[in-house]
Amino acid sequence: MKEKIIIIDFGSQYSQLIARRIREMEVYCEIVPLIDIEKIKTGKEKVKGIIFSGGPASVYEKDAPTVNPEVFNLNLPILGICYGMQLITHLNGGKVEKADSREFGKAVLEVKNNDNPLFIGVKKSSNIWMSHNDHITELPKDFEVIAKTDSSIAAITNNNGIYALQFHPEVVHSECGTQILENFVFNICKCEKNWKISSFITEKTKFIKETVGDEHVLLALSGGVDSSVAAVLINNAIGHQLTCMFVDTGLLRKDEGKKVLEYYKEHFDLNIVFVDAKDRFLNKLKGVDEPEAKRKIIGNEFIEVFNEEIRKLKGQEGAKFLAQGTIYPDVIESQSIKGPSHTIKSHHNVGGLPEDLQFELLEPLKELFKDEVRKVGHELGLPDTIIKRHPFPGPGLGIRVIGEVTPDKVKILQEADDIFITELMEKGLYDKVDQAFVTLLPVKTVGVMGDQRTYEFVAAIRSVNTIDFMTATWSKLPYEFLEEVSNKIINRVNGINRIVYDISSKPPGTIEWE
Ligand SMILES: Nc1ncnc2c1ncn2[C@@H]1O[C@H](COP(=O)(O)OP(=O)(O)OP(=O)(O)O)[C@@H](O)[C@H]1O
Ligand SMILES: O=c1[nH]c(=O)c2[nH+]cn([C@@H]3O[C@H](COP(=O)(O)O)[C@@H](O)[C@H]3O)c2[nH]1
Numbered sequence: 001m002k003e004k005i006i007i008i009d010f011g012s013q014y015s016q017l018i019a020r021r022i023r024e025m026e027v028y029c030e031i032v033p034l035i036d037i038e039k040i041k042t043g044k045e046k047v048k049g050i051i052f053s054g055g056p057a058s059v060y061e062k063d064a065p066t067v068n069p070e071v072f073n074l075n076l077p078i079l080g081i082c083y084g085m086q087l088i089t090h091l092n093g094g095k096v097e098k099a100d101s102r103e104f105g106k107a108v109l110e111v112k113n114n115d116n117p118l119f120i121g122v123k124k125s126s127n128i129w130m131s132h133n134d135h136i137t138e139l140p141k142d143f144e145v146i147a148k149t150d151s152s153i154a155a156i157t158n159n160n161g162i163y164a165l166q167f168h169p170e171v172v173h174s175e176c177g178t179q180i181l182e183n184f185v186f187n188i189c190k191c192e193k194n195w196k197i198s199s200f201i202t203e204k205t206k207f208i209k210e211t212v213g214d215e216h217v218l219l220a221l222s223g224g225v226d227s228s229v230a231a232v233l234i235n236n237a238i239g240h241q242l243t244c245m246f247v248d249t250g251l252l253r254k255d256e257g258k259k260v261l262e263y264y265k266e267h268f269d270l271n272i273v274f275v276d277a278k279d280r281f282l283n284k285l286k287g288v289d290e291p292e293a294k295r296k297i298i299g300n301e302f303i304e305v306f307n308e309e310i311r312k313l314k315g316q317e318g319a320k321f322l323a324q325g326t327i328y329p330d331v332i333e334s335q336s337i338k339g340p341s342h343t344i345k346s347h348h349n350v351g352g353l354p355e356d357l358q359f360e361l362l363e364p365l366k367e368l369f370k371d372e373v374r375k376v377g378h379e380l381g382l383p384d385t386i387i388k389r390h391p392f393p394g395p396g397l398g399i400r401v402i403g404e405v406t407p408d409k410v411k412i413l414q415e416a417d418d419i420f421i422t423e424l425m426e427k428g429l430y431d432k433v434d435q436a437f438v439t440l441l442p443v444k445t446v447g448v449m450g451d452q453r454t455y456e457f458v459a460a461i462r463s464v465n466t467i468d469f470m471t472a473t474w475s476k477l478p479y480e481f482l483e484e485v486s487n488k489i490i491n492r493v494n495g496i497n498r499i500v501y502d503i504s505s506k507p508p509g510t511i512e513w514e
């Protein structure tokens, strides 16, 4: 029976980071928005421990997210982090109140007793990272303090499987954080290391074969990393029962449709259908300038196209499944819509799908993070040109032409973006940044070219470095490089006479402008 740790997400920005840390220990874990006690008791996978994440709310507020208190009777180890600690306190008869001052950033952890299973191998005194405003003013019944900082209670336990930390062990700034999490996972939950990429491929291949049987699968292929890896994985499992569909939305990068098809034909034995849907996407977007409205239109149009194509296939041989390259962060972001964290943007591939779906979904990568997907791709023999591609959002240039999308603006943006990306590749910088692109602004400025007055659009260059795309910093590209890109775009692209470089990080900015 497969084992796992579950993380209950109370809306922390770091929930995914907790999951990563645990997977790095070769232990499988999942983030869930709510706890389902019955599922824990009877589910196919054995839950070995539960982590309560941090979160922006305060436990004493009305409607603050909570858990079914039954969770404390499951006899499973529990680790609360920050909000999670405060919730454990609150639900077990202790008291949490707003502190006079916020504690944000570095603090020094003083461990009382290294014999405690959570603190084995942890230094008596080490740096940790705090981010809270509330604190415990009364301990819950039968709990004791096992570590503190000079201003707060840092860790508590009931010596009976429940542990809680006020700080964040999952962030790198907490020196002994990984050790503490390892202690929880191995010493306390008694997990075994059994989460490996190669076993993932074997298991998934078997799962795909069993699920699909003799039916047919239509896979939405974008040329991006995720759907390409999904395509090869499924193709290896069921071969000719898979048809891939590449949709040209008219919002792709320069010559992308042509290039992707040629590339796939040359490198893979996949059955690919090309759908030219340029006009329908662009027509629907006429006159629309609000970002969420645009995202929804594009998302709906994808579904319409998928529905039509799957029906065509049905006529021939009956496609029962729609496969997508959905990955774990996509799933989490759309789950949070129902949970405590805010919806920032609607992603088209999850959440946007209608209830009365004409087909069943097959999403073999939906438990993986991007770098894990890349590892699977590598193991399956996909070339670096695909594995190392920067991600490209499904709504494409539709959200990079700010404001109303017109065919002319798309064309201008395609040219500018192509220059930027080609330059990055030629100068060996493409692999040094994690995502780079150009955005076209709905602003015209005055310029002068060859003694002539120009009045054209401004374009913004964006390049970010990030691990998980949840937070990102702008890339410190060399000035000379930026200068060259700027000159080339302004000289070659009719319609742009000014370039700016986006130096916002995420948060507070996002990677895409819309
Ligand atoms: N032009 C397209 N044609 C067909 N399917 C698409 C297209 N664009 C996106 N999709 C579908 O939507 C899913 C989500 O897109 P997303 O961009 O997140 O993933 P990806 O394109 O596979 O990988 P990457 O994140 O590297 O771009 C894809 O996996 C694919 O199934
Ligand atoms: O497939 C996708 N469908 C979408 O609707 C979408 N919106 C943003 N992105 C990509 O997600 C990452 C984070 O983007 P943001 O910081 O702009 O939210 C970045 O990599 C973005 O390119 C999308 N990908």
Ligand SMILES: NC(=O)CC[C@H](N)C(=O)O
Pocket (backbone or CB within 6 Å): 012, 053, 054, 055, 056, 057, 058, 081, 082, 083, 084, 131, 132, 133, 134, 135
């Ligand atoms: N990071 C957190 O989980 C914060 C928890 C709670 N909102 C506090 O301010 O103390």
Ligand SMILES: [Mg+2]
Pocket (backbone or CB within 6 Å): 222, 224, 225, 391, 392, 393, 394
């Ligand atoms: Mg993509």
